[in-house]
Amino acid sequence: PYSYTPPGRNHLAVPGPVNIHEQVMRAMDRPSQNHRDPWFPPFFQQILEDTKYIFKTTEGTPFIFPGTGTGGWEVALTNTLSPGDKVVTFRYGQFSHLWIDMMQRLGLDVQVVEVEWGGGADEAKLEQILKADTDKKIKAVAVVHNETTTGVTSDIGQVRQVMDSVSHPALLLVDGVSSIGALDFRFDEWKVDAAVTGSQKALSLPTGLGLVAVSQKALEARKTAQLKRVYYDLEDQLATNPSGNVPYTPSIPLLYGLRETLGLIKAEGMDNVIARHHRLAEGTRKAVEGWGLKLLCKEPRWNSDSLTVIKTPEGVDSGKIVKEAYSRYNLSLGVGLSEVAGKVFRIGHLGNNDEVMVGSYLFGAEMAMISAGVPIEPGSGVSKAIEYWAATSNVIPTRG
Numbered sequence: 001p002y003s004y005t006p007p008g009r010n011h012l013a014v015p016g017p018v019n020i021h022e023q024v025m026r027a028m029d030r031p032s033q034n035h036r037d038p039w040f041p042p043f044f045q046q047i048l049e050d051t052k053y054i055f056k057t058t059e060g061t062p063f064i065f066p067g068t069g070t071g072g073w074e075v076a077l078t079n080t081l082s083p084g085d086k087v088v089t090f091r092y093g094q095f096s097h098l099w100i101d102m103m104q105r106l107g108l109d110v111q112v113v114e115v116e117w118g119g120g121a122d123e124a125k126l127e128q129i130l131k132a133d134t135d136k137k138i139k140a141v142a143v144v145h146n147e148t149t150t151g152v153t154s155d156i157g158q159v160r161q162v163m164d165s166v167s168h169p170a171l172l173l174v175d176g177v178s179s180i181g182a183l184d185f186r187f188d189e190w191k192v193d194a195a196v197t198g199s200q201k202a203l204s205l206p207t208g209l210g211l212v213a214v215s216q217k218a219l220e221a222r223k224t225a226q227l228k229r230v231y232y233d234l235e236d237q238l239a240t241n242p243s244g245n246v247p248y249t250p251s252i253p254l255l256y257g258l259r260e261t262l263g264l265i266k267a268e269g270m271d272n273v274i275a276r277h278h279r280l281a282e283g284t285r286k287a288v289e290g291w292g293l294k295l296l297c298k299e300p301r302w303n304s305d306s307l308t309v310i311k312t313p314e315g316v317d318s319g320k321i322v323k324e325a326y327s328r329y330n331l332s333l334g335v336g337l338s339e340v341a342g343k344v345f346r347i348g349h350l351g352n353n354d355e356v357m358v359g360s361y362l363f364g365a366e367m368a369m370i371s372a373g374v375p376i377e378p379g380s381g382v383s384k385a386i387e388y389w390a391a392t393s394n395v396i397p398t399r400g
């Protein structure tokens with residue numbers, strides 16, 4: 001007896017987990033293997049080395065943990081800071097909020113700059129705070145690069161510039177969970193001290209890996225950092241990783257998948273990956289304009305190329321659009337979270353996506369909005385995306 005399964009496929013348009021490339025799925029489809037056998041160290045060492053490409057680092061040390069982005073947050077904090085240490089950070093969405101909650105629960109002294117949702121890291125305010133900190137009590141500045149609740153990408157280069165302009169020695173800790181591997185991220189140039197991502201975002205793998213790159217300065221900081229850490233202690237990784245080993249059982253299928261996805265990214269070229277994300281996002285933003293709707297993001301300089309967060313008209317529950325999309329069209333859109341629940345819906349276009357895929361999300365979103373009673377003209381958004389993509393499309397390099 002078969003239970004009903006819709007024909008076709010689930011159209012996954014959320015900002016993580018992301019569609020997995022077929023080649024990556026096949027790479028993960030392996031029988032179990034023993035990571036204590038001699039094949040593992042060179043295999044793992046090469047993967048660690050290859051992750052540097054997405055962080056744009058040659059100077060940082062990468063770590064791969066079984067876990068998720070949240071685990072990566074904990075790695076960044078507990079390995080660099082001590083109870084009562086002062087951290088400055090911004091709250092502009094649910095993920096920055098949750099990271100702040102972790103900081104507070106770990107016993108850090110957190111100075112939160114509240115930013116209206118839709119805004120990004122306020123560099124002027126940061127400058128004011130760092131300038132006033134004449135005895136350098138602030139030990140870290142923590143920033144969520146791409147706030148996945150609001151579709152806002154903050155300017156980490158500017159944050160670094162502010163820190164340098166006042167010669168502040170604080171560590172720069174960055175959540176790159178929905179940016180690294182999709183957006184321009186420059187670990188070395190921005191002198192980031194810890195950068196975090198998770199496998200289910202731009203890397204387009206199943207959930208289950210937390211990736212963290214750490215600077216030399218952060219590695220030094222761990223020698224005096226007193227926050228309690230066990231599973232996420234870098235010490236255990238540093239004792240094993242240099243010889244290609246791991247302190248506890250790795251997820252081997254995920255590592256095969258990571259090797260494959262890093263290979264795909266490298267073959268496409270990071271600059272091309274970044275440009276692709278920009279085109280897909282621009283097409284989506286054109287569609288939003290065509291629908292006559294507005295982004296939650298307040299300033300174009302913060303527009304996210306990972307995902308688009310769309311405000312629904314007054315009186316329309318965005319949850320209804322998401323429900324209609326899933327129940328009628330097998331399309332999974334992102335709901336509005338927390339403060340913006342019912343007010344926005346999200347279209348993820350990071351990672352393994354192309355025009356036809358994102359076009360199908362726009363098509364489905366348009367149909368779902370019509371089902372939910374949003375007064376939009378059929379084709380009004382999709383046609384704008386088509387115009388933009390048709391005018392800017394590229395021949396696939398191997399098909400010229």
Ligand code: PLP
Nearest residue numbers: 068069070095146148177178198
């Ligand atoms: N940070 C950001 C920006 C995110 O988008 C997410 C998840 O969506 C997280 C952190 C938490 O990551 P995870 O769910 O992998 O623990």
